[in-house]
Amino acid sequence: MAKEFKxxxxxxxxxxxxxxxxxxxxxxxxxxAIYSDVDRQAPHVFFAEQAIPLGGRTSAESYLRIExxxxxxRQSGADAVHPGYGFLSENLEFAAALAKExxxxxxxxxxxxxxxxxxxxxxxxxxxxxxxVIPGSDGAVSDPVEAxxxxxxxxxxxxxxxxxxxxGKGMRVVRGDDKMDxxxxxxxxxxxxxxxxxxxxxxxxxxxxxxxxxxxxxDTHGNVIHLGERECSIQRxxxxxVEECPSPLVDDEMRSQMGEMAVQVARAVNYVGAxxxxxxxxxxxxxxxxxxxxxxxxxxxxxxxxxxxxxVKMQLEVAAGRRLKLRQEDVQHRGWAMEFRIYAExxxxxxxxxxxxxxxxREPTGPGIxxxxxxxxKYEVPIYYDPLLSKLVIYGENREDVIQRARQAFTxxxxxxxxxxxxxxxxxxxxxxxxxxxxxxxYIDDHFDAKQISHDARVPQVALIAATLAYHQHSRxxxxxxxxxEKEAQSRWKLIGRREAVSRRSTI
Amino acid sequence: MSVSRYIVQIQGEKRExxxxxxxxxxxxxxxxxxxxxxxxxxxxxxxxxxxxxxxxFLVDLIEKNWQDGEFTVNAIAEQINVRVRDELEAxxxxxxxxxxxxxxxxxxxxxxxxxxxxxxxxxxxxEKGQGLLVLEAMKMQNELVTEIGGIVxxxxxxxxxxxxxxxTLVRVIADDSTAGAA
Numbered sequence: 001m002a003k004e005f006k007x008x009x010x011x012x013x014x015x016x017x018x019x020x021x022x023x024x025x026x027x028x029x030x031x032x033a034i035y036s037d038v039d040r041q042a043p044h045v046f047f048a049e050q051a052i053p054l055g056g057r058t059s060a061e062s063y064l065r066i067e068x069x070x071x072x073x074r075q076s077g078a079d080a081v082h083p084g085y086g087f088l089s090e091n092l093e094f095a096a097a098l099a100k101e102x103x104x105x106x107x108x109x110x111x112x113x114x115x116x117x118x119x120x121x122x123x124x125x126x127x128x129x130x131x132x133v134i135p136g137s138d139g140a141v142s143d144p145v146e147a148x149x150x151x152x153x154x155x156x157x158x159x160x161x162x163x164x165x166x167x168g169k170g171m172r173v174v175r176g177d178d179k180m181d182x183x184x185x186x187x188x189x190x191x192x193x194x195x196x197x198x199x200x201x202x203x204x205x206x207x208x209x210x211x212x213x214x215x216x217x218x219d220t221h222g223n224v225i226h227l228g229e230r231e232c233s234i235q236r237x238x239x240x241x242v243e244e245c246p247s248p249l250v251d252d253e254m255r256s257q258m259g260e261m262a263v264q265v266a267r268a269v270n271y272v273g274a275x276x277x278x279x280x281x282x283x284x285x286x287x288x289x290x291x292x293x294x295x296x297x298x299x300x301x302x303x304x305x306x307x308x309x310x311x312v313k314m315q316l317e318v319a320a321g322r323r324l325k326l327r328q329e330d331v332q333h334r335g336w337a338m339e340f341r342i343y344a345e346x347x348x349x350x351x352x353x354x355x356x357x358x359x360x361x362r363e364p365t366g367p368g369i370x371x372x373x374x375x376x377x378k379y380e381v382p383i384y385y386d387p388l389l390s391k392l393v394i395y396g397e398n399r400e401d402v403i404q405r406a407r408q409a410f411t412x413x414x415x416x417x418x419x420x421x422x423x424x425x426x427x428x429x430x431x432x433x434x435x436x437x438x439x440x441x442x443y444i445d446d447h448f449d450a451k452q453i454s455h456d457a458r459v460p461q462v463a464l465i466a467a468t469l470a471y472h473q474h475s476r477x478x479x480x481x482x483x484x485x486e487k488e489a490q491s492r493w494k495l496i497g498r499r500e501a502v503s504r505r506s507t508i
Numbered sequence: 509m510s511v512s513r514y515i516v517q518i519q520g521e522k523r524e525x526x527x528x529x530x531x532x533x534x535x536x537x538x539x540x541x542x543x544x545x546x547x548x549x550x551x552x553x554x555x556x557x558x559x560x561x562x563x564x565f566l567v568d569l570i571e572k573n574w575q576d577g578e579f580t581v582n583a584i585a586e587q588i589n590v591r592v593r594d595e596l597e598a599x600x601x602x603x604x605x606x607x608x609x610x611x612x613x614x615x616x617x618x619x620x621x622x623x624x625x626x627x628x629x630x631x632x633x634x635e636k637g638q639g640l641l642v643l644e645a646m647k648m649q650n651e652l653v654t655e656i657g658g659i660v661x662x663x664x665x666x667x668x669x670x671x672x673x674x675x676t677l678v679r680v681i682a683d684d685s686t687a688g689a690a
Contacts, residue, residue: 352650413585
């Protein structure tokens, strides 16, 4: 039975909270925001109809506190929660706690989160379902002798991976037996410290890999569709920076093969809702299951633009028990889209994070430009959370058109007061390899050089003229003000004298 | 009309600038080179449209300290720092600068953050480029380094302390022997 949500609480902050609330407002569903002590002036608080304080500053004290969020649901009468991405979006305990309260979690069933949350479990489940995974060990490896035996079987180079790892942490490439002992020890130690789980497994290391993922959507009636791929190979230290749809590497045949496999993955875990199946693609265009993200992705807008869908709306519909309106054969792909993540970091100072007040914000506009933003002018960017400020998403008829539009859009885009990676995006948009669509996941780490960031040679002169002129006028005004006050003081006496003379005459 | 003279510092260079109003336009010379500028004030002390020899620019004063003539200016979607001094102020600046001890490096917080730990102890000898302190901001740990070789004089913050941007963290005094080696 399909239900209507009376009120939805958005358990997130920043641009994704804004994005989710936007669809809820479109559907005229009342919204509830939650916020930490430092987020009282965050834009999602203004954008929701209702806002409930969680207290605390850090994520651990606020957006990760399950009992506080359940309290906020009770207090506001919200009957569903959208978790966004990050924070509690893939947290088993949170999904279970909501279910216990009779509140709908707008996300997959807990079982799917559980399996996909652990790389070893996921791998085993996929192997059982006949999905192609990267050749590797069937379980955790702790003995270096066993590790070397497996490595010989798989073939060097291999990758050591933490079973509970993520976000590029807990991974190490090993190129020979001599490095295995120390690498295994270091990876297990790091995994134990970072993820409270020192289980490590072995996979073949794919050289020059591309990272391509498939968007899937599933309802509670057994329908699963895919909405095509996203190319996410532009990464800096395993963090995605630019994503696009379609992928320059993927043709129709490869798309339908990957799509079908992604649907199979989703079915293997009885998936419901929006999910993303990530694949590693090698130089010969062979693809292997990497992992499944059981949430809405940061980069979902590029899929929305090229398939003309609202993924948040679809999430709400399937969470309410409705059937997917879209059948696989109805999914159409049109044009090209690219997303540029705008981070508060300084590419010219080793990508050092930057915080402070947004002194000036001038957003690009025009055809094919979408800006999913979590900031506004005069907003103080807090130090406690993710440095993602916004996402500039560009749509156009083809890849070349998108690149031209993007270059233009960045010349309009001003965020001042905090440093951003906008100059980095302007750099990547000029790289020939990028324009040809040939970048693998190591491209930035191998090629980016801060010295190559170009600056407009006219800037110093224009700024010098503007500042000197303003300073000159400001000091003239100060001098003039003091002169004028004297003059005014004199003229007021005259005025009073005249008035008195007039009133005297009129009384006669 | 009278001509006003300024010394303007930009990107580490000093420029001599003169300003004179000629009818509707400003005649501005930079190191002797003249530019005719038409200025339209969008908001006083904030936003201006400039036509410099007919070339059109929208310019914003983002940060301004009128007292010291220090500005952060946004032009052509880039931000840059400018310091404007009249002739008398420029002379006064020179005198102050000469008094600053050049053998001292003061590490300041480049952004607000939380001090994770100090990497050197007071009295310890450090080389140029060596890490002094780890500062955490936005879930990222950043190692801040000394720009001179010398001896750590003082660590002004404690582990776990929250600091504002610009807060003094560590002082390093140049050591003649290490300075010579570097």
